[in-house]
Amino acid sequence: MKVSFSCSIIFFLFLIFNVHASNSSIDNFIQCLPTKSSPANPISKAIFTPNNPSFLPILQTYIRDSRFNTSSTPKPLAIITALDVSHVQATILCAKANNVEIRIRSGGHDFEGLSYVAQVPFVILDMFNLRSIDIDMASETAWIQAGATLGELYYKIASMSKTLAFPAGVCLTLGAGGHFSGGGYGVMLRQFGLSIDNIIDAQVVDANGRVLDRQAMGEDLFWAIRGGGGASFCVILSWKINLVRILDTVTVFNVPRTLEQGATDVVLQWQQVATILDKNLFIRVQPQVQFLQGGNKTVQVSFIGSYLGRCQTLVPLINKNFPILGLKTSDCLEMPWVKTHLFWNNLPQTTPIEVLLQRAPTPPHNFQKHKSDYVKTPIPRVGLEAIWKKMMEIETVLMQWNPYGGRMSEIPENATAFPHRSGNLFKMQYITQWQDGSEQSLIKNIQATRDLHDTFTPYVSSNPRETFLNYRDIDIGTNVNGNLSFAMDFFKDNVNRLLQVKAKVDPTNFFKYEQSIPILSSQQ
Structure with a gap:
């Protein structure tokens, strides 16, 4: 009992010390900021701490996933909404001097909340005011x-x-x-x-x-x-x-097919032709569960396209190379490029273009989980049928299959840090969204997304199983103890150069989060 009591006292004192150290660090950080920023642009207007009534509204405005907008979600010790470049410089210098971790947020579309949530004391450097x-x-x-x-x-x-x-x-x-x-x-x-x-x-x-x-x-x-x-x-x-x-006219279309209408056959042909069609043509495959009368359900696959040209050119092109789609002139919508963004966001074409200036999604996002994959060889019929079956079990999932080819096959994998270039037929995004914020619903939907991801295992890239950095997915791993498996999925053979750049430009590992490029012990 004495040992247990002593350990409890030590642990309690440890907590007290760390809370005090944390408070001291953040106080010193806040006091440091005016000394490192331009007097011509006072940083005081950009500092928000929890005792400021605007703190929570600012934090929540750019949270796009309700999973990370709960009372139990870890909150920052401060938010710096930079109004000037010197505010960014001051935030970095003062955070570094006081051992305060920062998270950097621009739009907030972070599928795991890593740009505004951390499990250690932290501040947010929010860039939304720097928008010229x-x-x-x-x-x-x-x-x-x-x-x-x-x-x-x-x-x-x-x-x-x-x-x-x-x-x-x-x-x-x-x-x-x-x-x-x-x-x-x-x-x-x-x-x-x-x-x-x-x-x-x-x-x-x-x-x-x-x-x-x-x-x-x-x-x-x-x-x-x-x-x-x-x-x-x-x-x-x-x-x-x-x-x-581009031309002054862009043609878009959306052709839906259910399983009963031969969607599987259309997907099979799409896989064969989508990457070799005219570079100006992009056709997304979007499968999702459709509920029918009497409690029945099916999978509807939408073939959503954008063509940098006119419908009169597009229709014969499609009917020659992708005839099973059956595209008709009546399926086409011609419009200026800027209006295609209304189309892709399911907004009526009569919507004023000023909607593009709205900085919050409409409707706002609910609870969601995302994953991604890359496909290098066509998924056979038996695979598609297994996928449709699993989707109907899950019900809440939507998928987007985006074709490659064209310019993507012409750029070397090491030309930029993004490595997913030639050899891919398409990239897939798994999107599960739900409205019930209960813990039970959270566990159910995240597990369902993982189950669908597992169903795809035989049909997607492997060693590594490639995934897209911006479709953030914490399931693939973190950099704890210098782990690099997650980085191989994101960056493939570009990892070594990224490690070298990291060691050169940020040797103290100041810029870090759960899936950042780490500093390996061998580099220190």
Whole structure:
């Protein structure tokens, strides 16, 4: 009993010491901030602590997953909503001096909440105020700050040109900082590649508080932040992007087929042709469970496409190379590029384009779990039938199968840190969403997503089982004790160069989170 009592006293004193140390660190951190930032732009307006009435609203505004918006979710000790570059520098320098961990958030679309949740005392550096977009029409380039959303970028481009665009995602509230640094995936990738394939410069703040552009940071770091995730190495301030030229008309379509209408046969042919069709054509396969009368259910597969051209050209192209789809002129919608973002977000075409400027998703996201996979050889009929069966058991899952080919097959895997290039037929995203916030529902739905993921095992890439960094999935592992298995899934053979860059630019491992590139003991 004496031993037990003594241990309890020691543990209690340990807790008291750590709480005191934590409070002391955060107090010193807050006091440090004005001394390291520009007096011309007072940082006091950007500091929010839990005793500030705006603290919770600011924290919750950019939480996109209700799993991480509960009373029990760990909260930051402070949020710094940077209004000036010097505020970013001050946050880094003061956090480093006081041993305070930071999490960096731009848009908040982090499927595991790692950009705003931590299991250790931490602060959030929130970039949403740094959102300027400057377009140079003469050079057809633009500088976009990390906190700007894709919707804001698309709106700004469209306000200046009908024939310029940028290849990035269809989710309008994604922040450019995180979206681009993970690769930047969108429906124009078969023609123009990823966002990172069209980035020509960047501004970052490193672990020493220095503002660096491409020339100053060097090609190794510039390589790493394009697909390797900026939060492992630095804070992304802004990106310089090359805009791309397109026709003034884009054609979109959505052709749904249920299993009873031969969806499986259409998917089988889609796998054979989707990557070799015209580069201007992108056809997503989107399977989900459809509920029928009488309590029955089936799987409906939607074939959702975007073509950089007119319908009169698209229909014969599809009917020649993908005849089983049966695309008709009446299935087509022609529109300016900017309006395709209404289509991809299931908004009526009469919706004012100003909706692109909304920074919160509509409707807001519920509880969700995401996973991803890459497919290199067509999934046979028996595999598809097993997948449909498992989906109908789960009910709440939606899948998106996105074709590769075109430009993606032309860019070497080591050209950027993003390695998933040639050899892939398509990338899959698993999306499970539910509204019941109970622990039982959480466990049930996450396990169901994992079960479906297991069903795909025989049909997807292996050794490593490739996965997409921006479809954050904590299931694949963390960097505890220098573990690198998760990094192989994300980055394949690019891991070694990423480790070298990390050791060079951030040797003290200041920029870290559960799935950041670690510093290995052999590098120290």
